[in-house]
Amino acid sequence: xxxxxLRRVLxxxxxxxVSSFAVCMLIHxxxxxxxxxxxxxxxxxxxxxxxRMRHALGLDLPxxxxxxxxxxxxxxxxxxxxxxxxxxxxxxxxxxxxNTFALAFTGLVLAAGMGMPLxxxxxYKKGTWADSLLMMLAxxxxxxxxxxxxxxxxxxxxxxxxxxxxxxxxxxxMILPAVTLGLTxxxxxxxxxxxxxxEVLNEDYIRTARAKGMPxxxxxxxxxxxxxxxxxxxxxxxxxxxxxxxxxxxxNVFSWNGLGRLALQAINYRDYPLIQGFILLFATIIxxxxxxxxxxxxxxxxxxxVE
Amino acid sequence: MDAALPVSSDAALxxxxxxxxxxxxxxxxxxxxxxxxxxxxxxxEVLALVGESGSGKSLTALAIMGLLPGGARVDRGTxxxxxxxxxxxxxxEMTCIRGDRMSMIFQEPxxxxxxxxxxxxxxTEGLEIHLGIAVATASARAVELLxxxxxxxxxxxxxxxxxxxxxxxRQRVMIAMAIACDPKLIIAxxxxxxxxxxxxxxxxxxxxxxxxxxxxxILLITHDLGVVAEMADRVAVLYSGRxxxxxxxxxxxxxxxxxxxxGLLSAMPRLDWLxxxxxxxxxxxxxxxxxxxxxxxxxxxFWPRCPLATEQCRREVPPLISTSDGRVAACWVRQVAx
Amino acid sequence: xxxxxxxxxxxxxxxxxYPPDQIGVASRLAVPGPGHxxxxxxxxxxxxxxxxxxxxxxxxxxxxAVGIGLTCGISIGAIAAYAGRWLGGLLMRAxxxxxxxxxxxxxxxxxxxxxxxxxxxxxxxxISVVPYYARxxxxxxxAERQKTxxxxxxxxxxxxxxxxxxHLLPNVVPPxxxxxxxxxxxxxxxxxxxxxxxxxxxxPAAEWGLMLATGRNYxxxxxxxxxAPGMAIFIAVMAFNILGDGIRDLLDPRQVExxx
Numbered sequence: 001x002x003x004x005x006l007r008r009v010l011x012x013x014x015x016x017x018v019s020s021f022a023v024c025m026l027i028h029x030x031x032x033x034x035x036x037x038x039x040x041x042x043x044x045x046x047x048x049x050x051x052r053m054r055h056a057l058g059l060d061l062p063x064x065x066x067x068x069x070x071x072x073x074x075x076x077x078x079x080x081x082x083x084x085x086x087x088x089x090x091x092x093x094x095x096x097x098x099n100t101f102a103l104a105f106t107g108l109v110l111a112a113g114m115g116m117p118l119x120x121x122x123x124y125k126k127g128t129w130a131d132s133l134l135m136m137l138a139x140x141x142x143x144x145x146x147x148x149x150x151x152x153x154x155x156x157x158x159x160x161x162x163x164x165x166x167x168x169x170x171x172x173x174m175i176l177p178a179v180t181l182g183l184t185x186x187x188x189x190x191x192x193x194x195x196x197x198x199e200v201l202n203e204d205y206i207r208t209a210r211a212k213g214m215p216x217x218x219x220x221x222x223x224x225x226x227x228x229x230x231x232x233x234x235x236x237x238x239x240x241x242x243x244x245x246x247x248x249x250x251x252n253v254f255s256w257n258g259l260g261r262l263a264l265q266a267i268n269y270r271d272y273p274l275i276q277g278f279i280l281l282f283a284t285i286i287x288x289x290x291x292x293x294x295x296x297x298x299x300x301x302x303x304x305x306v307e
Numbered sequence: 308m309d310a311a312l313p314v315s316s317d318a319a320l321x322x323x324x325x326x327x328x329x330x331x332x333x334x335x336x337x338x339x340x341x342x343x344x345x346x347x348x349x350x351x352e353v354l355a356l357v358g359e360s361g362s363g364k365s366l367t368a369l370a371i372m373g374l375l376p377g378g379a380r381v382d383r384g385t386x387x388x389x390x391x392x393x394x395x396x397x398x399x400e401m402t403c404i405r406g407d408r409m410s411m412i413f414q415e416p417x418x419x420x421x422x423x424x425x426x427x428x429x430x431t432e433g434l435e436i437h438l439g440i441a442v443a444t445a446s447a448r449a450v451e452l453l454x455x456x457x458x459x460x461x462x463x464x465x466x467x468x469x470x471x472x473x474x475x476x477r478q479r480v481m482i483a484m485a486i487a488c489d490p491k492l493i494i495a496x497x498x499x500x501x502x503x504x505x506x507x508x509x510x511x512x513x514x515x516x517x518x519x520x521x522x523x524x525i526l527l528i529t530h531d532l533g534v535v536a537e538m539a540d541r542v543a544v545l546y547s548g549r550x551x552x553x554x555x556x557x558x559x560x561x562x563x564x565x566x567x568x569x570g571l572l573s574a575m576p577r578l579d580w581l582x583x584x585x586x587x588x589x590x591x592x593x594x595x596x597x598x599x600x601x602x603x604x605x606x607x608x609f610w611p612r613c614p615l616a617t618e619q620c621r622r623e624v625p626p627l628i629s630t631s632d633g634r635v636a637a638c639w640v641r642q643v644a645x
Numbered sequence: 646x647x648x649x650x651x652x653x654x655x656x657x658x659x660x661x662x663y664p665p666d667q668i669g670v671a672s673r674l675a676v677p678g679p680g681h682x683x684x685x686x687x688x689x690x691x692x693x694x695x696x697x698x699x700x701x702x703x704x705x706x707x708x709x710a711v712g713i714g715l716t717c718g719i720s721i722g723a724i725a726a727y728a729g730r731w732l733g734g735l736l737m738r739a740x741x742x743x744x745x746x747x748x749x750x751x752x753x754x755x756x757x758x759x760x761x762x763x764x765x766x767x768x769x770x771x772i773s774v775v776p777y778y779a780r781x782x783x784x785x786x787x788a789e790r791q792k793t794x795x796x797x798x799x800x801x802x803x804x805x806x807x808x809x810x811x812h813l814l815p816n817v818v819p820p821x822x823x824x825x826x827x828x829x830x831x832x833x834x835x836x837x838x839x840x841x842x843x844x845x846x847x848x849p850a851a852e853w854g855l856m857l858a859t860g861r862n863y864x865x866x867x868x869x870x871x872x873a874p875g876m877a878i879f880i881a882v883m884a885f886n887i888l889g890d891g892i893r894d895l896l897d898p899r900q901v902e903x904x905x
Contacts, residue, residue, distance in 0.1 A: 029758040143883035148875030204418040212433045213406030245747025267757040302468040
């Protein structure tokens with residue numbers, strides 16, 4: 001267990017280092033001179049202004065030092081200043097983080113809460129019409145564009161029925177975006193849960209349990225469910241990554257005041273420090289959550305935890 | 308033909324399989340996998356069911372246990388466990404009998420134990436369900452069982468998970484689970500095949516001791532004639548889903564009646580070395596290959612590979628019948644010759 | 646379904662009742678009816694025609710993105726599997742790292758700095774799916790490499806390039822078709838999402854995601870401007886998903902794990 005944890009934490013750290021390096025280097029993707037692009041709004045920047053900006057971004061340093069310059073600031077909690085409004089990037093991001101987190105978490109809970117039982121059911125009823133129906137719905141679920149689903153839900157529940165607000169900041173206005181996320185990712189979770197449960201049900205030890213004369217209830221809930229749940233944790237780790245991508249889009253559909261919406265505004269204003277900060281924060285969230293899920297997995301699975 | 312099977316008078320009949328036929332659904336058609344399989348097993352006796360892969364040994368075992376895989380079904384026949392017909396029982400009643408009055412040991416000790424439950428949990432659950440005893444009593448009995456199958460420091464093992472045990476130890480746990488409720492019948496499906504040769508002997512010794520101490524009847528399924536020679540009282544030879552010969556083990560090794568049995572045995576001297584190699588090595592001695600179930604020839608399934616085949620063998624399935632010297636085989640030629 | 650989509654894209658000019666950009670001031674946001682089967686948008690453009698033309702963009706985007714993903718993915722995967730433990734390990738660590746992040750995030754990050762345009766969106770989506778293809782290739786090549794015929798070829802003295810091209814690639818192709826088909830649907834979905842966010846196709850292109858984005862402003866008055874293009878994306882993505890699943894079931898149900 002200790003070794004596993006250590007290795008997993010080191011991998012996560014390495015991932016963060018490399019992705020922060022990539023984020024730092026993104027600025028060189030900007031066609032032309034990044035400083036000039038960033039100052040495009042200022043009709044005639046003075047040479048001093050340009051030089052100051054260049055220095056602030058560390059672009060006057062040799063290439064290999066730029067990363068250390070950037071990271072030096074990042075580790076002190078300084079992600080630079082937004083080009084527009086000139087607020088610290090870190091402040092802007094932290095303001096929006098709770099909103100995004102609440103939405104993503106609710107979406108994940110909905111997706112897992114519906115997807116897992118449906119996947120188990122489909123696996124247990126494998127080959128019946130219920131299974132076929134569920135899996136057909138799942139194909140629809142993985143194919144439906146989340147932004148379209150969101151708009152359809154708005155159309156139905158807000159505009160036609162008038163039950164829920166189109167946008168806003170309160171709990172009621174979180175229902176639609178969370179359901180949108182939940183429905184799209186439920187399909188993936190159901191599919192993956194089904195195949196892992198089918199695999200478990202085909203295991204020799206399930207046959208052993210039946211040969212011992214265990215009632216079907218015990219075979220399912222004691223012998224099959226736990227190993228299947230363990231692999232579902234890994235599934236959820238994978239799905240969480242996708243869901244974080246979906247959050248960016250869905251936030252913009254519902255004008256949900258989170259990181260995804262902030263990111264889009266930043267992209268439209270070419271606010272590069274803000275974009276960098278956003279990507280870095282998102283990457284960190286994903287790495288940390290998948291680390292946590294992996295640890296949960298190790299804790300659940302005796303093959304890893306008892307060593 | 309049933310009458311042809313010799314019944315030893317001294318021991319009670321534990322298991323009696325009569326005319327058991329099992330078929331598979333393959334696409335739209337039903338493909339017969341077992342045809343008219345019959346044999347008897349007495350209390351305290353070890354009957355070996357011998358045959359190559361695909362001959363239907365394991366299927367016979369699963370049919371008796373009522374654990375046929377999806378798509379397979381029993382078409383005809385009876386399976387009497389102490390005069391109770393298992394084929395006619397519903398799933399609920401079978402659940403009560405499995406693990407209690409009969410139990411099974413599987414080939415793969417590595418995958419047959421649940422990896423996320425402790426040894427103790429897997430041992431006690433059967434006791435709790437079938438005997439209705441309390442957890443504490445069940446635990447005490449489980450420790451006793453582990454000791455009986457020769458597992459050192461059983462109290463500690465109870466709390467461990469399968470992956471912490473070696474293959475041989477796991478198979479001992481499987482045996483402990485199988486004997487937990489004092490069954491009348493244990494079906495051991497290739498119990499030693501997946502193990503190292505040195506461990507194989509230990510497992511056979513454990514099984515032999517169980518039989519001696521508890522008087523349990525054992526249906527031993529194997530393709531390893533070495534194991535048969537060591538353990539079995541009687542042998543039933545299965546070929547392509549049919550029983551082709553039944554005999555006392557010693558008599559069978561001395562003078563096999565069915566040409567297929569002879570073929571099997573003629574490969575024996577090499578067996579001692581190649582015990583773990585699988586059936587193909589052995590088969591080198593018999594020309595041709597085992598027919599697939601889908602295109603089994605008419606008549607005796609063995610005739611295309613049989614040196615003695617006659618016109619009758621190609622047309623009619625030979626019944627399992629007593630020959631004049633008191634042996635039982637399904638062969639037209641031997642029947643006439645004897 | 647996929648075939649229908651391809652035919653639709655090829656024959657869009659013949660099938661479409663109107664040119665996709667023809668503006669009709671008199672018929673703005675017209676209700677679906679005999680004149681305009683799916684209604685018109687805020688400029689009076691016929692939505693059915695725009696969707697038909699949009700299928701060309703969709704297939705084009707999908708092809709380019711999957712093309713980029715496949716080319717880079719297969720090369721990286723094959724080289725990683727074939728190269729020594731050190732280089733191969735390093736490459737795959739890098740791929741695993743990219744794989745940790747959702748492809749939308751990667752694509753978004755790239756487009757943010759490259760600038761919003763359909764071309765950049767295609768490149769970004771293409772790059773974002775590279776890890777997926779690389780991993781599948783790596784797994785297959787690694788498995789194939791250990792088989793005897795590769796050893797035999799090495800013994801005979803065939804060069805590395807020759808072994809990769811002649812012996813390994815043919816075995817990679819069938820599962821790759823499945824992965825490509827499933828990846829196609831993912832790429833179409835990502836690209837549509839980028840366009841929806843205003844980071845892909847720019848007006849007045851007849852791109853489904855973009856049509857949705859502009860249409861959402863009129864959702865209350867004219868819901869059809871939102872329903873139709875979204876349905877088109879949905880059907881196209883589903884078509885490729887079903888195709889991929891179908892081919893996979895035909896080939897070998899166990900070989901390719903599904904992650905999309």
